[in-house]
Amino acid sequence: xxxxxxxxxxxxxxxxxxxxxxxxxxxxxxxxxxxxxxxxxxxxxxxxxxxxxxxxxxxxxxxxxxxxxxxxxxxxxxxxxxxxxxxxxxxxxxxxxxxxxxxxxxxxxxxxxxxxxxxxxxxxxxxxxxxxxxxxxxxxxxxxxxxxxxxxxxxxxxxxxxxxxxxxxxxxxxxxxxxxxxxxxxxxxxxxxxxxxxxxxxxxxxxxxxxxxxxxxxxxxxxxxxxxxxxxxxxxxxxxxxx
Ligand code: BJW
Ligand code: ZN
Numbered sequence: 274x275x276x277x278x279x280x281x282x283x284x285x286x287x288x289x290x291x292x293x294x295x296x297x298x299x300x301x302x303x304x305x306x307x308x309x310x311x312x313x314x315x316x317x318x319x320x321x322x323x324x325x326x327x328x329x330x331x332x333x334x335x336x337x338x339x340x341x342x343x344x345x346x347x348x349x350x351x352x353x354x355x356x357x358x359x360x361x362x363x364x365x366x367x368x369x370x371x372x373x374x375x376x377x378x379x380x381x382x383x384x385x386x387x388x389x390x391x392x393x394x395x396x397x398x399x400x401x402x403x404x405x406x407x408x409x410x411x412x413x414x415x416x417x418x419x420x421x422x423x424x425x426x427x428x429x430x431x432x433x434x435x436x437x438x439x440x441x442x443x444x445x446x447x448x449x450x451x452x453x454x455x456x457x458x459x460x461x462x463x464x465x466x467x468x469x470x471x472x473x474x475x476x477x478x479x480x481x482x483x484x485x486x487x488x489x490x491x492x493x494x495x496x497x498x499x500x501x502x503x504x505x506x507x508x509x510x511x512x513x514x515x516x
Contacts, residue, residue, distance in 0.1 A: 274508075275499055277458065277484060279356060280516035284363035284453040286446055286481075287353060288472055289505075292461020292488060294374055296347040296506035299340065303463050309333055319431040323396065327423055328412030334390070334426045335408035341390055342406065346378035349460065349505035352513070354379040359515045363453060365446045367439075369462060369469050371428055384439045386469060388428040397422025435468065447476055455481040460505045464493035473497060486512065 279285060291301035307314050310333075316322040317333040357364040357380055366383045368375055371390040375383050393405035398420040409415060415424040429435055447455065457476040464470045464485075473483055473496045485497040486508045494500050501508050 274501065274511065277456065277499075277513045278516060279359060279456075279513050282453050283360070283456055284446070284449065284451075285356065285360055285365075285456045285458065286443070286472075286476065287356075287364075287366045288457070288459040288462060288469060289353075289366065289368045289370060289375070290460070290462025290469070291370060292463075293349050293368075293505045294344070294347075294370055294372055295461065295488075296349065296504060297344040297374060299344055299370075299372055299374075301461075303465070315431050318428070320433060323425055323430070327414045327425070330425070331409040331414055332412045334428075335410045337390055338406060338408050339410075341372040341374075344372070344374065346374045347506040349509045350374055350378035350380070352509035356513055356515070357382060365443065367443050367469070367472070369466070384442055386429070386435055386439055386443075388426070390426065390428065392427035393424050394427045395420060395422050396425045402427040440468075443472070444475075447479060447481075455479055456484070457481045458484040458486065459491075459497070460486040460509065462487070462491065464491035464496075484512075 295301050302314060309317055317330050323330045353366060364382055366375060366380050367386055368383060369387045371388050373389060373391055391404060391406055392402045394402035395417040398417060400419045417424050455476060470493055473493055476483060483497045484499045485491060485494060486501045486505055488504055
């Protein structure tokens with residue numbers, strides 16, 4: 274297998290998607306065929322969906338919270354922890370996953386691009402998002418202590434902007450000028466959802482070396498210089514040469 278060399282002159286940006294959690298037992302989005310209990314994902318993961326049926330949305334996220342609470346990180350997550358220990362500040366992990374498994378595995382430099390399943394915010398006021406493991410399986414919509422409005426999961430839904438601080442942190446890492454070369458590796462992601470799908474093009478503008486690890490070809494495979502087809506829990510532990 275080709276090897277990804279991580280030496281003292283390399284900085285590494287990793288982008289992960291649902292495939293990295295698949296071997297932990299978390300279902301992927303495309304694996305669900307874009308459906309949850311026959312509802313299109315957009316109906317349960319968009320501001321319009323929440324407006325139309327907040328109880329349905331809370332049933333969906335309650336099921337997800339319960340499912341994600343029971344799972345454990347897999348060897349793919351663990352490999353990223355080792356890479357970070359080797360590279361330190363020359364490592365950044367941007368994840369689209371909201372399950373918190375990277376943090377539970379021990380990753381520290383993590384950008385939760387699409388939010389966090391175990392955080393809740395108010396749909397109506399500006400109070401700070403807060404940690405929350407509560408579930409509402411019968412679809413009761415929890416209310417905000419501050420304003421009485423409706424609470425919602427702290428997730429970036431379709432049609433919503435990603436947090437500008439998160440995008441800036443990724444952008445600064447990409448454009449950092451410290452004499453190191455940038456390597457970008459995407460794993461377990463279909464390359465279908467933006468802006469994450471466009472990161473490969475962004476890093477190429479600064480000359481990055483690009484890798485994709487996925488169980489099947491992704492929507493943007495041809496944008497990558499290296500494509501390693503396989504399960505992330507099997508490929509990542511042996512892919513890198515730490516020098
Ligand atoms: C394995 C494996 C194993 C399996 N090992 N591999 C430009 C063009 C077109 C559209 C847009 C655009 N810019 C913005 C948009 C609109 C939209 C979008 O991208 N739509 C597309 C569907 C076309 N984007 C947005 O709305 C974003 N907001 C935004 O850009 O704001 C500004 C704006 C708004 C509107 C218009 C224009 C600009 C926000 C996106 C937020 C995404 N949120 C979701 C839902 C969260 C809900 C939740 O988690 O509860 O995040 S969507 C869903 O997809 C989830 C995921 O994080 C995300 C990515 O999916 P991912 O991780 O790639 O998973 P899968 O399942 O798709 O793929 C898994 C892959 O792994 C597969 O290939 C498997 O084969 C593989 N695999 N097991 C290795 N063991
Ligand atoms: Zn409120």
